Amino acid sequence: MASTTMRRRAAAATAFASVLTAGAVTADAQAPVQPATFQASVAKGRAPAIVSTGVRPGVTRVVITSQATGDGREYELLRLKPGVTREAAAARLANGGKELTPNQIDQIAKDVGDFVDGGNARRGAARKAVLDLAAGTYGVLDVTDARVRSTFFDVAGNPTGAAAPAPSATIAMDEYSYGPSGTLPAGGTVRLTNAGEQLHMAIAFPARSAAAAKRLVATFKRGGRPAERLFGGPPSEPVALVSPGAQVDVPIGPRKGSVVLACFWASKASQDREHTRRGMVRTVKVR
Structure with missing residues (x-):
């Protein structure tokens, strides 16, 4: 997946400020449900490691860490389409050990899953984002190298009811x-x-x-x-x-x-x- 275009994707090297959270509430108001945190890590030569368990649908803080130095590791979060199995998705992503072309990546987005987030993580600079995770099966993909490594997890259960902080x-x-x-x-x-x-x-x-x-x-x-x-x-x-x-x-x-x-x-x-x-x-x- 590390095509010429993908290699031009810059490393997320700047230190970002924390995501804004909801403001104070009055004593009569019910405190808003805070987003849960999903965490995973990516490293060279092995499949991504899922740190969080029991992930439920709803607004979630996604944190991807890595101990890689230099340009770090590139990752994507893929939500599988209904009916697509983990095994089928893994096979399409592996592509027989060959690097995925941009047109193959486009096709994966059409019939395998939706890319719902992506970024760069390196030592001291985790990738942090907030997004609404719908129920389903997801894959954390390390797309740094020609060989895409993937690890899948399920988002299931009752929705958390968390609300996303208002963006600036x-x-x-x-x-x-x-x-x-x-x-x-x-x-x-x-x-x-x-x-x-x-x-x-x-x-x-x-x-x-x-x-x-x-x-x-x-x-x-x-x-x-x-x-x-x-x-x-x-x-x-x-x-x-x-x-x-x-x-x-x-x-x-x-x-x-x-x-x-x-x-x-x-x-x-x-x-x-x-x-x-x-x-x-x-x-x-x-x-």
């Missing part, structure tokens, strides 16, 4: 744009939704200045390689590849300034052109 901003991904929020509060939370019909991702590149951000956008749109002097710091990965309908809340880092969002996915659905070249790149302000 919302960004919708579709063909081929990010919107509507153009300003994000530093230290807040952004809700990313895939409102389109194709797979999408969001990689964030801090720009050295507003002018540098414009040059980054122009360079990505034409498929070029930007000069290093345009970047204001290491990139991060608010969300990796997710399917239509996915909704993920992620914390916003404390760094302020211009940030360029870009989607580098490319498959037959986009005429094999990276989504950036179709216009899926824009500047947002973190204040």
